[in-house]
Amino acid sequence: MGINERKEREREHRKEEILDAAQRVFFEKEFTAATVDEIAEAAELSKGTLYLYYKSKEDIYLAVMMRGMEKLYEKLEPISASGSTTIQKLLNFCECYKEYFRSDRRYFRMFHFLQAPHFHKQVSDEMNESCSQLSRKIWSLVVGLLKSGMEEGVFRSDLNPFEVAIILWSSITALLLRADTEIEAWKERLNIDLENVLDVSNDLLFNAIMTDKGRSEYNILIKAGQH
Amino acid sequence: MGINERKEREREHRKEEILDAAQRVFFEKEFTAATVDEIAEAAELSKGTLYLYYKSKEDIYLAVMMRGMEKLYEKLEPISASGSTTIQKLLNFCECYKEYFRSDRRYFRMFHFLQAPHFHKQVSDEMNESCSQLSRKIWSLVVGLLKSGMEEGVFRSDLNPFEVAIILWSSITALLLRADTEIEAWKERLNIDLENVLDVSNDLLFNAIMTDKGRSEYNILIKAGQH
């Protein structure tokens, strides 16, 4: 019976079409401002049909956001797999995340909602699970990098790689989320460029987690990058 | 005419009563789950009356949150005014924020909403302004501390105190917000204690922003604190 397979394919295709429509809507309006009716209209389907494919508005939102996370993963993974040194990879990771922030800002912006605790109440267990799984994929790239660096002796091995990953990821994401909403305000009020603040923050943290060996390689790369 | 003054006092008093009621509600339920009708019932007033005193649900929420920020300020300010050394003050600031997180968790939890960009759409300009003003008050304590430390030569003076304040505040707040919602998950999954991660993060950043002079004082204090 190829019929069930075809039906399954068609179902997945329809789900993607709904996401295409939802993405157009969520790129224009944030979660609360966007309505399910708008998404249905954009998808040229009735609202009831949407609910045959997704369990809630939050599920649809997360599914679009996961496209964004997947895209970030696709950008980070090749760095991880490349032949660069660990220090170079760390710098590339950060540059890549910043580049993602700049060019895929509408996806990045959706990450704001991951923070809101109430949001997850309406998310189905399956969606939450796929989302965590994808998070962990990205996560493991960072942890992997830190572990390699510790083994090679460029990162301090007295630190816990998971803890350092949390620290780095939290601080970078927090500053980018802040930059997303406040970059103009800081520029005007105190002439501070939040993207530059991120560079300073990274520089402080990188130096702090590196060994002398790591730092010497890092400083050479940094100087080479500044021109 | 003392009547207008009395009326003004009564109006302020009523606003506080509404906040008392709103606080009880928001301490139990997060923003979306709490309803204005519930707050009205808790205040023993009709919903219409609430809107004579506050312009929106968001305004009421922010007003309660500002009580929480005020309370934090009241705890931080004495540290700033004390005769301790700058390094000691920095450590006390962090300990104080962590203590606030633990004992005033319900206020702290409300901070989650400050991040959400859509939230501010419904906030009146006046409320936004009072809120920013209060933020700046807390903010200036941190910046003041950093500036003093730079003058005394315990903090690196090649760094911009405003930028360092953003970095410290962002990273501490981001880790505490994460701890608020994920502390059990990390404990179970990888046996990682997010409160400890905060200590590690602070240690990395503090060392990174200090001069040799600062670090030597810091290390003495840290060792004294560990017993």
Place this chain on the structure above:
DNA sequence: GTAAATATTGACTATCAGTCATAAATTATA
């Protein structure tokens, strides 16, 4: 004591997520 001003009310409106009985379309059976 009465008129004007002020404060309060709660029924009403508008909006929107999610549902479900009904209808259309597709597939299986005779």
Place this chain on the structure above:
DNA sequence: TATAATTTATGACTGATAGTCAATATTTAC
């Protein structure tokens, strides 16, 4: 091919809730 069974789609409806406003009650001024 005709009909029954199954699957997919619909949109009017429900329930929840933020915010409004004409009507009412209370307080102040004369």
